[in-house]
Amino acid sequence: MTEKTRFIPYQPKTILNSHKRVDHWFWSRYSAYPYQGCQHGCKFCYAREEKYSPYDNADEFATTIKVKENAANLLRRALSRKPVDIVCLGDYQPAERKFRITRQMLEVCRDLGFPVFMLSRSPLILRDLDVLQQINHQATSAVAFSIISTPDSSNHPKVVKMEHLAPRVEKRFAAMQEIAKAGILTGTCFMPILPGICDDEANLENVVRWTAESGGKFVLASSLTLADKQKDFFFDFLQESCPELLDSYRHWYPPGSYAPWNYDWEAIALRVRDLCHRYGISDRMPRPIIPGDKFTVNKRIVEQLANTAYVMEINHKPTRIIWEYRKAAWAVEDLQTDIRLVYATMGIKGLQSIPGIPESIIPIVEKIIAGFN
Ligand code: SF4
Numbered sequence: 352m353t354e355k356t357r358f359i360p361y362q363p364k365t366i367l368n369s370h371k372r373v374d375h376w377f378w379s380r381y382s383a384y385p386y387q388g389c390q391h392g393c394k395f396c397y398a399r400e401e402k403y404s405p406y407d408n409a410d411e412f413a414t415t416i417k418v419k420e421n422a423a424n425l426l427r428r429a430l431s432r433k434p435v436d437i438v439c440l441g442d443y444q445p446a447e448r449k450f451r452i453t454r455q456m457l458e459v460c461r462d463l464g465f466p467v468f469m470l471s472r473s474p475l476i477l478r479d480l481d482v483l484q485q486i487n488h489q490a491t492s493a494v495a496f497s498i499i500s501t502p503d504s505s506n507h508p509k510v511v512k513m514e515h516l517a518p519r520v521e522k523r524f525a526a527m528q529e530i531a532k533a534g535i536l537t538g539t540c541f542m543p544i545l546p547g548i549c550d551d552e553a554n555l556e557n558v559v560r561w562t563a564e565s566g567g568k569f570v571l572a573s574s575l576t577l578a579d580k581q582k583d584f585f586f587d588f589l590q591e592s593c594p595e596l597l598d599s600y601r602h603w604y605p606p607g608s609y610a611p612w613n614y615d616w617e618a619i620a621l622r623v624r625d626l627c628h629r630y631g632i633s634d635r636m637p638r639p640i641i642p643g644d645k646f647t648v649n650k651r652i653v654e655q656l657a658n659t660a661y662v663m664e665i666n667h668k669p670t671r672i673i674w675e676y677r678k679a680a681w682a683v684e685d686l687q688t689d690i691r692l693v694y695a696t697m698g699i700k701g702l703q704s705i706p707g708i709p710e711s712i713i714p715i716v717e718k719i720i721a722g723f724n
Pocket residue numbers: 389390391392393395396397398472497517
């Protein structure tokens with residue numbers, strides 16, 4: 352029998368997370384979420400980890416939903432004091448039908464001119480397409496759908512068991528089509544690619560193909576992480592529902608490991624990259640342009656440096672070099688002057704004077720700047 356959902360309204364003191372640096376997947380600087388817990392209850396969900404989850408019992412994560420009833424007011428107050436940048440926002444679990452807090456938060460972003468990035472496992476997001484379009488018209492909006500297998504993949508029944516409370520994948524792809532038709536950047540978060548379940552060639556290709564055929568422009572691939580009580584919860588689930596996989600998972604996730612060990616995750620990411628190229632889409636989300644942003648070129652350079660770091664990572668390049676690219680990306684992101692101006696007035700010395708760009712990356716930055724002139 353399905354346990355009844357319990358909603359606990361409360362009034363948190365803060366809602367907005369301001370990140371020191373934009374993330375290199377979704378390009379967001381801020382995030383804000385209206386609920387704690389998720390009725391979709393996916394068995395692999397990282398949000399059951401202790402650092403995210405306020406529950407003693409991991410089962411409660413899907414049945415006890417804490418509702419931040421003052422979220423929109425808090426968001427309005429917080430954003431009105433912040434520089435405009437992308438907000439990763441919202442949650443379209445079933446609670447949203449009743450409470451409509453994600454919609455209110457979107458309206459705040461629209462009113463204040465903030466761009467948004469939304470990640471959804473539900474077509475309920477289409478209810479708010481009008482606000483997303485208004486935001487896209489004046490700033491920018493982007494929507495990614497969480498999808499890790501397709502109905503024509505052999506392991507799909509296993510995935511359905513793990514996310515049986517979430518809307519069907521076909522409905523998510525249909526919603527993606529609507530979002531794309533509305534002119535909004537959309538694609539797939541292929542996260543987590545579950546080892547031994549979602550990583551076969553046919554499923555990798557199916558997810559990329561369905562995305563491209565649904566108007567999606569990108570597929571972002573990442574592997575499963577497992578920590579503390581979420582790890583125990585997931586292993587218990589495997590024991591009960593897929594016992595044949597348990598030994599492999601114990602091998603890939605030995606005690607103390609968060610990301611998979613003894614497993615070539617990078618090879619999977621490379622396959623996704625190749626497939627994206629074959630289907631004419633990207634394995635990175637294009638960084639949205641914020642109209643009127645005087646640092647657009649800096650942000651484009653950050654995007655190129657971060658994407659290079661990612662490609663190096665999945666090609667097993669030396670960690671030291673990968674980090675040099677990341678540090679350079681952060682340094683250019685932090686710069687409060689148009690980098691072209693710095694280069695035009697002081698040349699290479701100007702680039703060397705920017706704190707944080709490693710010497711080895713200066714010629715790369717110089718070359719990228721030349722591409723913008
Ligand atoms: S929809 Fe997302 S947040 Fe909700 S349970 Fe699934 S993975 Fe977790």
